[in-house]
Amino acid sequence: MNTDRKKQLEKFIGVLGLPSFHNLLILDQALTHSSYANENKAKHGYYNERLEFLGDAILDLVVGEYLFLQYPHMPEGELSKARASVVSEAPLAAVCAKFGMGEYILLGKGESASGGRMRASILADAFEAVVGALYIDSSYQEAQKFILHQLKDYLALVASGDYGKDYKTLFQEFVQRDGEQHISYRLCREEGPDHDKTFYMQVVVNGLVLGEGSGKSKKGAEQHAAHEALKQLHAL
Incomplete structure (x- = not known):
């Protein structure tokens, strides 16, 4: 990893208020799109899809656990609906756009030129991958803390009853x-x-x-x- 990329990742950690990563390579992987890896196979052989898979599972667990404990009388069907609304693509992408995650993602030239840095699906996938990276590099507790803080506005919609409505x-x-x-x-x-x-x-x-x-x-x-x-x- 070159010095410029290292500085960029350290800046990203500060923007998000994350604890220092012990291994910056795993954060670099979380912020690498497959289009970049495909264009740079010789020097950059990893991308974020496996971390995205892990982060997706952790998101479901953290938000599901929060809702289960916070709303002890909410039936299973409503819990599922509330969780799905909080961890769906639009909220995750909106959170990423707020702190400019797109500028830290490594994208292929074509993907970048076509507006990939603001594409909801790419941002939401990167959010999940960062969750996965944080879990591996630190702990479940740190990943949980990060998720609940970043999604607090959407968790609040559950209390107001608006989660059942679409945007x-x-x-x-x-x-x-x-x-x-x-x-x-x-x-x-x-x-x-x-x-x-x-x-x-x-x-x-x-x-x-x-x-x-x-x-x-x-x-x-x-x-x-x-x-x-x-x-x-x-x-x-």
Whole structure:
């Protein structure tokens, strides 16, 4: 690992308020996308998909444990729904965007040029991989502390009862609280091959674009756009 990358990773640790990593290589792996590894096989043979797999399992456990203890009378079906809402792609990507995770991810040239640093799926996967790296490098307790702190706003939605609603519903209720408004979702563009497309959607209110999001489906991109608009309106 060169000096510049080491400094970048140390800066990232500070931005997130993480404890110092004993092994920076595992954090580097968590922030390496497969597109970069494929382009640099000779000098960079690892990427974050295995850590993402581990981090996904840890996220489910930490958030599930929190909800189980915090809401002792909530039935299993509601617990599952609440957990799914907290650990879904849009919240994870929004948290990453807040502290600029995209600028620390190693991406292939094509992926970077096509806006990969702000792509919800890439950011959410990187968040999971960082959780996995933190668990391996430190402990379950440190990973748990990190997850609960970063997702505290979304865990709070469970207490308010809003977790059962999707972001499109929340957005519609927010903008129409003072009367009927015309809300529409507009496809901006599509990127990638047919089997792995990314869709970009805008949410438009009375002709004004209030948010843009991406996703692997049009519905997912609409959800992300609504979520971004709610953040811009300080409704989350």
